[in-house]
Amino acid sequence: MDKINIKRLAEELNLSTSTISRALQDSYQIGAATKQRVLELAKKLNYQPNPHASSLGSSRSKTIAVVIPEVFDSYFALAINGIEAVAQAQGYHVLIYLTHERLQLEQEILHAFRSGRVDGVVISVSAETTSTAHIQALRAQGVPVVFFDRAADDVDTARVTTNDTESAYQATCHLIERRCTTLLLLSISRHLSIGRQRIAGYRQALTEHGLAFRDDDIVDCGQDPEANRELLEATLRARPGIDGIISTVEMLTESTYQACYALHRRIPQDVKVVSFYNSRSAAILNPSLTTISQPAFEMGKTAATLLLKALRNPKSTLVAENVVLPSVLTIRNSTASIG
Amino acid sequence: MDKINIKRLAEELNLSTSTISRALQDSYQIGAATKQRVLELAKKLNYQPNPHASSLGSSRSKTIAVVIPEVFDSYFALAINGIEAVAQAQGYHVLIYLTHERLQLEQEILHAFRSGRVDGVVISVSAETTSTAHIQALRAQGVPVVFFDRAADDVDTARVTTNDTESAYQATCHLIERRCTTLLLLSISRHLSIGRQRIAGYRQALTEHGLAFRDDDIVDCGQDPEANRELLEATLRARPGIDGIISTVEMLTESTYQACYALHRRIPQDVKVVSFYNSRSAAILNPSLTTISQPAFEMGKTAATLLLKALRNPKSTLVAENVVLPSVLTIRNSTASIG
DNA sequence: GTGAAAGCGCTAACAG
DNA sequence: CTGTTAGCGCTTTCAC
DSSP: OOOOOOHHHEEEHTTTTTHHHHHHOOOSOOOHHHHHHHHHHHHHHTTTOHHHHHHHHOOOEEEEEEEESSSHHHHHHHHHHHHHHHHTTTTEEEEEEEEETOOOHHHHHHHEEEEEEEEEEEEEETTOOOHHHHHHHHHHOOOOOEEEEOOOOEEEEEEEEOHHHHHHHHHHHHHHHHTOSSEEEEESSSSHHHHHHHHHHHHHHHHHOOOOOOGGGGOOSSHHHHHHHHHHHHHHHHOOTEEEEEEESSTTTHHHHHHHHTTOOOOTTOOEEEEOSSSGGGGBSOOOEEEOOOOOHHHHHHHHHHHHHHHSSTTTOSSSSSEHHHHHEEOOOGOOOOO | OOOOHHHHHHHTTTTOHHHHHHTTTOOOOSSSHHHHHHHHHHHHHHHOOOOOHHHHHHHHSEEEEEEESOOOSSSHHHHHHHHHHHHHHHOOEEEEEEETHHHHHHHHHHHHHHGSSSSSSEEOOOTTTTOHHHHHHHHTOOOEEEEEOOOOSOOSEEEEEOOOHHHHHHHHHHHHHTTOSEEEEEOOOOSHHHHHHHHHHHHHHHHHHOOOOGGGGGEEEEEEEHHHHHHHHHHHOOOOOOOOEEEETTTHHHHHHHHHHHHHHHHTTTTTEEOOOOSSSGGGGGSSOOOOOOHHHHHHHHHHHHHHHHSSSTTTTSSSSEEEEEEEEEEGGOOOOOO
């Protein structure tokens, strides 16, 4: 029992390899009867086409890449599910790359994609990504790119985001309505579009309500939960007047709660907290957390769908198009009114 | 500026393509000077090797597959990080496949691997996986497989697990010490090795403490959080005597808490809860959760390391070998003594 | 409707 | 140390 390949099938059926190839691809040029025979034999012999050979021949890999900063956050975990779902349904394979929030790694990864390893890329850029030459270059090589969640403004391609400005605005308004007057915004990327938008929404809400926007109300957090907790503790200690916190990243929730616990700042009595948060655990936190939850799964699904559609029509340009899926503000106890 | 490939480099340098190929692979056969020239030109021309061609030629794809049930759980998210970290470091690529806990999908996915798409597989089997012919068959084709977390007993290959029996035993003992007498164990896979082990540990603890093991103290949960919550509510309502719950899956924690909330069963006063749980949010739950946390990242890392090592030595057999990394029981308020 | 044949770009004996 | 020469298995014009 030697290797069974297209040639073997051809011999067995007294057909040429090209006919087999076409039959397997369900080409219209092949007679139904022939197709039938080919498919049957293939099934019987347990034929598995060699993907590398077919990628080489066709210059299409049937593979897409997902480039994300991390998978700790439940946002990205959920998004992967969405992406994988549509890819699997359409016969595509999914390669995962983590940038660990580092621009250099992101550049290297995308640079390697110039080789044709993948047909397209779905990406959420790293917190460090300011320059976008690496993304532009990839697109220039004909590799379509779709952003999801964290997009780079200066790249004209499809992006799937949520209504970041508006959500941050709503969250801020909500806190203000609950009588907060000194609001901290926790950010991990001031320069990223998404970070700026959330800041913008926050700022707009403050302004509309006659509150001052202070630059040092924006806290620049990093990747390390411990360090972030310390930073927050220090900030809260230094500024006892703070009575509201908006966390723009799921990961910062734990540090925020821990900092409040440590300083005996009661949530929501002393400080109210709202966070961008996608895990189901929001409802069982202490206290239950008021969240802005993003449609993570849907966003992944949509991004992959856009990409695969572009891959189907070689001419489809995948131009600047922004699909905005709404996030949902769910009010829970972390922002409850006092009495 | 046409396509730059190995042939182009060869012409440019007046060398043969094989020399270029070897130089790029840093073969010992090539003179340092030549290597230098090749690498320089490659860099200058921005040469990117075609991975499909090289996979085809060498029958090695430099790609491994990660097959997991889902990515909702933070366990798998963390494990992916570990796997990706070592793969990236060693120049491997990572394909992700989700089985959605379905055996059939798992079979199809593994079946497709017979094509040589991947050099090896790291897998955590689905909850439905009873028969393992698909895994055996893949191994028979020479594709090494490493299990992590959820292994199939009857496949003789490397596996990376945690001390499931012992952890469940510890958790159960802990509850018994805190004066629980009627303990529920929430499971999602009674027949999976991992499920059985956790049950065994639970059972052993009960027995050693003179408590009866009742088969209907094992609650078989499914994938849907809502349904699980209802099931738990029904169970708790039907059996008011229950004073301890051991959840063997992170995902079940929320349902457990919600069920207790709904029935006004106070945790830990009325019911104590301990869960296998890997997210940092354990400490900020209401009440904070006593957890058994698995070294998820390390487990992923170890599994990938074993696999890649096997890929390096073609002869290395990757025999039945069980690397057991210990889980940690962290006691928090969900199992606090009353008074 | 089917076949012949020329690659796709790289690897890997085998020579020397 | 470098070159020659077959492929790897499939796709895809171009013929018939």
